[in-house]
Amino acid sequence: MSTMHAVRAHARGGPEQLVYEQAPRPEPGPGEVLVAVKAASMTPDELTWPETWTYTADGTGPERTPVIPSHEFSGVVAATGEGVRSPAEGEAVYGLIPFVHDGAAAEYVALPAALVAAKPSTVDHEHAAAIPLAALSAWQALVVHAGLQPGQHVLVQGGAGGVGSYVVQLAAGLGARVSATASAADLDFVRGLGAEQVIDYANQRFEDHVRDVDVVVDLVGGATQTRSFAVLKPGGVLVAIAAPPDQQEAARHGVRAVFFIVEPDPQALRAIAGLVDDGRVRPVVDRVLPLAETRAGYEALEKGKRRGKIVIHVAD
Numbered sequence: 576m577s578t579m580h581a582v583r584a585h586a587r588g589g590p591e592q593l594v595y596e597q598a599p600r601p602e603p604g605p606g607e608v609l610v611a612v613k614a615a616s617m618t619p620d621e622l623t624w625p626e627t628w629t630y631t632a633d634g635t636g637p638e639r640t641p642v643i644p645s646h647e648f649s650g651v652v653a654a655t656g657e658g659v660r661s662p663a664e665g666e667a668v669y670g671l672i673p674f675v676h677d678g679a680a681a682e683y684v685a686l687p688a689a690l691v692a693a694k695p696s697t698v699d700h701e702h703a704a705a706i707p708l709a710a711l712s713a714w715q716a717l718v719v720h721a722g723l724q725p726g727q728h729v730l731v732q733g734g735a736g737g738v739g740s741y742v743v744q745l746a747a748g749l750g751a752r753v754s755a756t757a758s759a760a761d762l763d764f765v766r767g768l769g770a771e772q773v774i775d776y777a778n779q780r781f782e783d784h785v786r787d788v789d790v791v792v793d794l795v796g797g798a799t800q801t802r803s804f805a806v807l808k809p810g811g812v813l814v815a816i817a818a819p820p821d822q823q824e825a826a827r828h829g830v831r832a833v834f835f836i837v838e839p840d841p842q843a844l845r846a847i848a849g850l851v852d853d854g855r856v857r858p859v860v861d862r863v864l865p866l867a868e869t870r871a872g873y874e875a876l877e878k879g880k881r882r883g884k885i886v887i888h889v890a891d
């Protein structure tokens with residue numbers, strides 16, 4: 576059996592479970608591609624999601640350990656399984672791996688060919704790996720769940736983060752008026768992404784600065800989410816990804832409230848690659864760590880502040 580370098584968790588838990596070690600190198604099954612991973616990226620809280628540890632989307636059933644984390648990647652097709660016509664060996668691809676499969680904190684990952692898209696050609700693998708999960712979350716929040724229209728007013732709760740940096744750029748690109756909340760050190764950064772108004776969430780109350788908003792994209796949850804209902808106009812929508820909103824509170828305010836889990840969507844990834852290559856969306860990378868230091872990346876996600884994504888460099 577051939578092996579590869581990988582980061583794995585042998586038991587459920589947090590970053591302390593992650594070990595850099597040799598693991599079996601996967602083989603592409605029928606309809607799959609084997610990708611030589613160049614870079615992968617990580618998401619806060621993913622080690623707490625039940626589907627990270629099991630074979631089912633609802634987290635039921637037997638444990639899947641040992642598991643490989645980091646489910647967004649950029650790399651090169653190293654081999655194709657039976658029946659795969661596209662992409663071909665040698666093509667640069669990127670994508671989001673469903674969380675019930677092993678992730679990409681490894682030299683190789685096998686996944687259905689139908690889930691990958693051609694990597695944007697104008698950015699390197701580290702920046703491409705910072706796109707799939709975060710940009711798809713932003714795209715699905717705005718386009719699929721909010722049905723955003725040009726001229727509408729969007730409030731992005733958490734505009735400087737991994738997902739928020741795409742929500743701000745995509746919403747502005749779709750012709751919306753964008754307000755966002757962020758830390759004091761990130762106000763100019765978020766304005767540079769396309770927000771007209773950026774509110775320092777630690778020192779200002781967003782309710783004092785925005786009202787009659789059409790769409791709130793909430794990337795924070797908790798009290799921030801609850802308080803967000805009051806700034807929506809009747810008929811508006813709150814789209815949340817960090818925590819499910821209270822439907823009774825939504826009904827009380829006469830608004831719609833949606834929680835969703837991001838889904839792989841290669842067609843949307845192709846559209847996003849086009850926006851990146853046209854210079855209309857830029858991936859934001861906070862820092863790049865070597866594969867062997869993946870655990871430190873997950874520890875940093877639990878503690879510090881950052882702009883955009885933490886990326887793992889796997890191979891040159």
Ligand SMILES: NC(=O)c1ccc[n+]([C@@H]2O[C@H](COP(=O)([O-])OP(=O)(O)OC[C@H]3O[C@@H](n4cnc5c(N)ncnc54)[C@H](OP(=O)(O)O)[C@@H]3O)[C@@H](O)[C@H]2O)c1
Nearest residue numbers: 619620733735736737738756758776816817836837880881
């Ligand atoms: N449901 C899904 O499919 C899905 C998909 C992707 C992500 N998520 C979840 O969505 C959340 C966001 O992910 P992410 O990758 O964007 O995380 P992130 O990079 O940590 O970004 C979160 C942002 O929120 C800001 N923030 C923290 N407290 C705030 C507050 N009270 N008001 C306004 N902003 C505040 C942070 O700013 P500072 O760092 O400056 O404090 C940070 O910029 C995470 O919980 C993640 O697990 C869910």
